[in-house]
Each structure stands twice: as C-alpha cells, then as structure tokens.
Amino acid sequence: MQSPNLVVVGSVAYDSxxxxxxxxxxxxxxxxxxxxLAASHLARPGVVAVVGQDFRKDHVTLLQDHGIRLDxxxxxxxxxxxxxGRYDKDLKERDTLFTHLNVFAQFSPRIPQxxxxxxxxxxxxIDPDLQHQVLDQCTxxxxxxxxxxxxxxxxxxxxxxRLLPKIDALxxxxxxxxxxxxxxxxxxxARWIQARGPATAVIKKGEHGAILVSRDQVxxxxxxxxxxxxxxxxAGDTFAGGMASALAALDDTSPDALRYAAAxxxxxxxxxxxxxxxxxxxxxxxxxxxxxxxxYRELTRIPEMSL
Amino acid sequence: MQSPNLVVVGSVAYDSxxxxxxxxxxxxxxxxxxxxLAASHLARPGVVAVVGQDFRKDHVTLLQDHGIRLDxxxxxxxxxxxxxGRYDKDLKERDTLFTHLNVFAQFSPRIPQxxxxxxxxxxxxIDPDLQHQVLDQCTxxxxxxxxxxxxxxxxxxxxxxRLLPKIDALxxxxxxxxxxxxxxxxxxxARWIQARGPATAVIKKGEHGAILVSRDQVxxxxxxxxxxxxxxxxAGDTFAGGMASALAALDDTSPDALRYAAAxxxxxxxxxxxxxxxxxxxxxxxxxxxxxxxxYRELTRIPEMSL
Numbered sequence: 001m002q003s004p005n006l007v008v009v010g011s012v013a014y015d016s017x018x019x020x021x022x023x024x025x026x027x028x029x030x031x032x033x034x035x036x037l038a039a040s041h042l043a044r045p046g047v048v049a050v051v052g053q054d055f056r057k058d059h060v061t062l063l064q065d066h067g068i069r070l071d072x073x074x075x076x077x078x079x080x081x082x083x084x085g086r087y088d089k090d091l092k093e094r095d096t097l098f099t100h101l102n103v104f105a106q107f108s109p110r111i112p113q114x115x116x117x118x119x120x121x122x123x124x125x126i127d128p129d130l131q132h133q134v135l136d137q138c139t140x141x142x143x144x145x146x147x148x149x150x151x152x153x154x155x156x157x158x159x160x161x162r163l164l165p166k167i168d169a170l171x172x173x174x175x176x177x178x179x180x181x182x183x184x185x186x187x188x189x190a191r192w193i194q195a196r197g198p199a200t201a202v203i204k205k206g207e208h209g210a211i212l213v214s215r216d217q218v219x220x221x222x223x224x225x226x227x228x229x230x231x232x233x234x235a236g237d238t239f240a241g242g243m244a245s246a247l248a249a250l251d252d253t254s255p256d257a258l259r260y261a262a263a264x265x266x267x268x269x270x271x272x273x274x275x276x277x278x279x280x281x282x283x284x285x286x287x288x289x290x291x292x293x294x295x296y297r298e299l300t301r302i303p304e305m306s307l
Numbered sequence: 308m309q310s311p312n313l314v315v316v317g318s319v320a321y322d323s324x325x326x327x328x329x330x331x332x333x334x335x336x337x338x339x340x341x342x343x344l345a346a347s348h349l350a351r352p353g354v355v356a357v358v359g360q361d362f363r364k365d366h367v368t369l370l371q372d373h374g375i376r377l378d379x380x381x382x383x384x385x386x387x388x389x390x391x392g393r394y395d396k397d398l399k400e401r402d403t404l405f406t407h408l409n410v411f412a413q414f415s416p417r418i419p420q421x422x423x424x425x426x427x428x429x430x431x432x433i434d435p436d437l438q439h440q441v442l443d444q445c446t447x448x449x450x451x452x453x454x455x456x457x458x459x460x461x462x463x464x465x466x467x468x469r470l471l472p473k474i475d476a477l478x479x480x481x482x483x484x485x486x487x488x489x490x491x492x493x494x495x496x497a498r499w500i501q502a503r504g505p506a507t508a509v510i511k512k513g514e515h516g517a518i519l520v521s522r523d524q525v526x527x528x529x530x531x532x533x534x535x536x537x538x539x540x541x542a543g544d545t546f547a548g549g550m551a552s553a554l555a556a557l558d559d560t561s562p563d564a565l566r567y568a569a570a571x572x573x574x575x576x577x578x579x580x581x582x583x584x585x586x587x588x589x590x591x592x593x594x595x596x597x598x599x600x601x602x603y604r605e606l607t608r609i610p611e612m613s614l
Contacts, residue, residue: 042614185534185535209529219608220529220530220607223527225494225518226494227494228495256612257612259610260612300526300529300607301526301566303563305557305559307349
C-alpha cells in the first residue's frame with residue numbers, strides 16, 4: 001500500500017443540518033471528511049482526526065472505499081464531535097445551533113509513521129496549537145496549507161501568527177481575512193498575510209468564489225454557477241481538498257499549478273453543494289470532474305476579438 | 308460629423324458623494340454621464356438627457372471633448388437633477404441621502420433625428436414609461452439594452468414587463484433580480500427574465516463582478532481586483548457603457564462578442580472606481596484600457612495542465 005501523498009488533519013463529525021427544504025441530524029461531516037472525499041479523486045489522502053465510539057462502521061467503510069488512509073483516525077472513549085447549523089432561505093448565511101466538541105476536546109493529533117513524509121499537508125480549521133504540534137511531527141512537507149477561523153483569530157492569535165512563517169498557504173474567509181489583517185480590501189489583506197510568511201493567501205467568498213494571491217500573481221476564482229444548491233456545508237473544505245489534491249497529483253506548486261488547482265477546488269466544491277452532506281463527493285466520477293472542469297473553463301473564457 | 312452608433316438615454320446629474328475619506332457636493336454624475344464617458348473610448352456615443360440652467364459649461368465641454376454628441380441634451384428651466392449618497396466604511400453599502408429630481412421630473416426624452424438610426428441603444432435606469440417612449444422614436448436598433456431598479460420594479464412593474472419583449476438585454480443588480488423574479492438563484496432569475504423576452508440577462512454583483520446569461524452561454528465576470536477604491540459611484544453605468552460600446556465598436560452581438568464586451572465593461576468599471584466621480588474615465592487612454600484588459604485576462608486564466 002502506497003503512503004498518502006496528502007495528509008489532512010481536521011475534524012470528522014456528525015452534523016445536524018437545517019436548510020429550508022430539508023433537515024437531518026447526524027449527517028457525516030467535518031473538515032477532514034469533506035477534504036479527503038474531494039481529494040480522493042485525484043490524490044492519496046490520509047486523515048488524522050478523532051471520532052467517538054459511536055462513529056458508524058459504514059462511514060469508516062465509505063472513506064476506506066475511496067482509498068482514504070485512516071491510520072490516523074483515532075477512536076476515543078466518548079461521542080463523536082457534533083455540530084448543528086441552520087441556513088437562511090438563501091443558503092447564504094448560517095447560524096451555529098450547537099457545537100459539542102465531545103472527543104475532539106481532548107484531541108492531540110498523532111501523525112502515523114506512514115504519513116510523516118507526505119509531501120502535501122493540510123491543517124484544517126483546528127486550534128493553532130495543534131497545527132504547530134502536527135507540523136512538528138512531519139518531515140518538511142513540500143507544501144503546507146492551513147485553514148483558520150474567527151474563533152482562533154480572536155482566541156489564539158499569537159499561536160496563529162507564529163504558524164504563518166511555517167506554512168505556504170493560508171485559507172480563510174473574507175470576513176476572517178478582515179478580522180485577522182484589519183484590511184477590508186482583499187488584496188491588501190492578502191499582502192498583509194504574505195508579509196507574515198505564507199507565499200499564498202486564498203480568500204474564500206462563499207457563493208462568489210475565491211481569490212488566490214501569491215507573490216507573483218492574482219487569480220480570481222468565481223464560483224461555478226448552479227441552478228440549485230442543496231447544502232453549502234463543507235464547500236470550503238471541499239474546495240481546499242480539491243485544490244490540495246490537484247497540487248499533490250501534479251506534484252507541482254508553480255504559479256500555474258496553483259491556478260489549475262484552485263479551479264479544480266471550485267469544481268469539487270460545486271459538486272459538494274449539489275447534495276445534502278458529503279455524498280455527492282462520494283459518488284463522483286473522474287469523467288464528471290473532467291467535464292465540469294471544461295464547463296468551468298468555458299464560464300470564464302474571454303475570447304480574443306480585435307477592436 | 309458622423310452619427311452616434313450608440314445612444315444612451317438617462318440622467319446627467321450633480322451628485323453629493325460622501326465616502327469615509329472624502330466628501331464633495333455637486334460632482335458631475337448621472338447614468339448617462341458615466342455611461343457615455345466610458346463608451347467614448349470605443350464608440351461614438353450620443354446622450355439624451357435633461358439638465359437645468361445651472362449645468363456648468365465646462366462639464367458640457369468635458370463631454371464634447373470626448374466626442375460625445377449632446378444633440379439630445381436638453382436644457383430646461385430649473386436645476387439639474389441632484390442625488391446625494393453616503394457610503395459605509397467598506398464602500399460596499401450606501402444610503403441615499405436625498406434625490407431632487409428637479410428638471411428630471413418633467414423629462415420627456417426626444418430623440419434627435421441624427422440619433423434615431425443608431426444601431427446600439429441603452430435605456431439607463433429611468434421610468435419604464437420613458438423607456439417605451441424612447442423605443443417608439445427609434446428605428447429598430449440592432450441591440451437594445453435596459454437597466455432598471457427596485458423603484459420601478461415596485462412602482463411600474465406592468466410597464467417594465469411590457470418593455471422586456473422589446474429589448475435584447477436587461478441589466479440589473481442581484482437584489483433587483485430577486486425582487487423582479489422571485490428567484491434568489493441567479494441562474495433561475497436569469498431564465499425567468501429570458502422567458503419574458505431579453506435574450507441576455509446581465510446581473511451585477513457590485514464588488515463581486517457580474518454574470519452574463521444568454522440563451523446559449525453563461526459567463527462569469529469577476530470584478531478586477533484593485534488595491535484601493537476611491538468611489539464606487541457610477542460603476543454599474545460605466546460597466547454598461549464599456550460593454551455596449553465594445554459591442555458597437557465590433558458591431559457584433561454574437562455570444563463571443565458579448566463575453567468580450569462584458570470583460571471590457573469590467574475593465575472600464577475598474578478605472579471608474581479609482582477616482583472620485585467620473586474623472587478617471589475622462590483621462591483614460593486606449594493604451595491603459597488595452598493593458599488592463601490584458602491583466603484582466605490574466606486574472607481568470609486557467610492554464611492547461613494534465614493530471
């Protein structure tokens with residue numbers, strides 16, 4: 001069995017999701033779940049996370065059937081992390097109804113031997129202290145990216161700032177970018193981040209897509225337009241999983257590879273939101289991905305015309 | 308003197324603009340001003356509007372110096388239309404402080420003889436009854452587009468709906484698209500509009516750009532990213548002016564021409580917001596436009612890579 005070429009450290013969870021058209025408790029979720037399911041189509045992901053004794057066998061099987069290595073999925077005494085959220089009628093805003101950390105409260109990530117040399121590493125949105133702890137266990141990955149959120153920007157800013165020089169890319173939402181940097185202008189926010197370490201800032205704008213700013217380029221990544229969206233949960237993690245797995249598959253972090261990978265992340269995210277939970281990602285084919293990438297290219301194609 | 312190939316009917320106004328960094332009264336403004344200044348770089352625009360006796364000579368000269376035909380600019384007894392607005396600290400939201408229609412209240416557009424055969428026609432955001440009145444005076448333009456706003460969607464819906472079968476493209480904001488169609492999903496909103504006549508719907512999303520939906524294609528138009536924005540006033544009209552003038556210059560309304568033109572509209576809008584009022588548009592060169600269009604192409608370029 002080949003070692004993973006992309007390791008994600010994050011959450012595996014059960015989500016209770018309420019949308020105007022459908023509500024369900026205990027939907028398979030968590031950042032590492034969405035990330036790794038998306039990534040499984042292009043790379044060999046390995047997951048580092050913790051679940052409780054209530055974590056369902058068929059969910060373990062689902063991940064394994066996608067070639068996702070679970071050596072790093074610890075089972076601890078107690079219940080799996082649970083999160084509940086309710087979306088507004090636009091599916092644009094959501095309220096967190098509850099967060100029960102459960103076994104995640106004591107999570108202390110241990111990177112299995114087979115994962116330590118993985119060249120691509122994604123530190124999903126967890127405590128920056130744990131993100132440091134993961135990095136300390138890994139042997140100089142080629143590309144490390146990290147996601148974060150308002151909670152850590154407020155509560156663990158020092159730790160987060162100490163992390164920035166150690167990573168290649170920071171993923172965050174536009175509102176979080178403002179909170180972290182004090183800049184409302186996205187380019188200025190990205191420059192602020194770059195000045196503190198990461199060569200690349202990926203600022204996510206939800207339904208409006210994302211922008212990728214690296215030292216030598218700015219790439220606008222509009223969202224793929226869909227006739228209907230079922231559930232936006234996990235779209236950001238799926239975007240990151242699609243992007244990181246494309247880099248891992250190419251084994252290339254050049255400016256053009258970053259563009260291509262961000263486009264792939266957008267394509268993956270567009271599939272994710274088509275169904276409730278992560279299940280559209282689970283039943284995706286390479287041909288569907290290739291076809292949607294062609295449509296995505298067409299979405300932003302500017303023809304040459306002479307005026 | 309050649310006849311205009313692009314006629315705009317809209318407002319010429321004095322705006323009082325308040326931004327966090329600068330406030331000024333009586334800044335040259337109005338939809339037809341922004342539109343025609345943008346359009347003057349690519350096409351031969353003609354303006355149909357009304358101003359009061361207070362309208363400054365140097366502003367007439369400014370427009371004329373850009374080759375803008377003012378045969379349709381009527382001077383009426385009274386004051387020029389005045390609008391006042393205040394932007395929030397993000398320059399994303401704005402409050403209207405006052406609207407004094409002044410001479411615009413009695414505006415009854417008369418299309419000069421030299422304008423009636425113009426192949427491209429833009430009905431800026433005015434009373435739909437007046438938009439009908441303009442159309443009745445024109446001899447089958449090749450492409451007619453119309454902008455509208457919440458005020459008319461609420462107050463003159465019947466007239467607006469009767470206009471739709473007569474036009475080729477409807478321009479409106481995302482919130483207006485929802486108000487008009489009842490659809491929060493932009494593709495569904497665009498299909499609703501298309502079912503009522505216009506082959507093309509252009510839904511503007513402010514800082515996030517726009518989408519163009521025509522019968523055979525969907526084109527995402529992300530905004531050009533700027534390090535700083537001085538004043539968003541007129542960006543939508545400038546976008547429309549850039550787009551319509553590119554179509555007029557190409558004399559082509561094919562799907563590819565619409566894409567190219569929308570990109571050009573975005574480029575023009577990016578210049579517009581760099582300065583207070585419409586003055587950046589007034590001092591723009593063809594070389595600056597060409598250079599920014601190249602940068603805009605690069606902003607969304609997805610390289611070919613093989614996975």
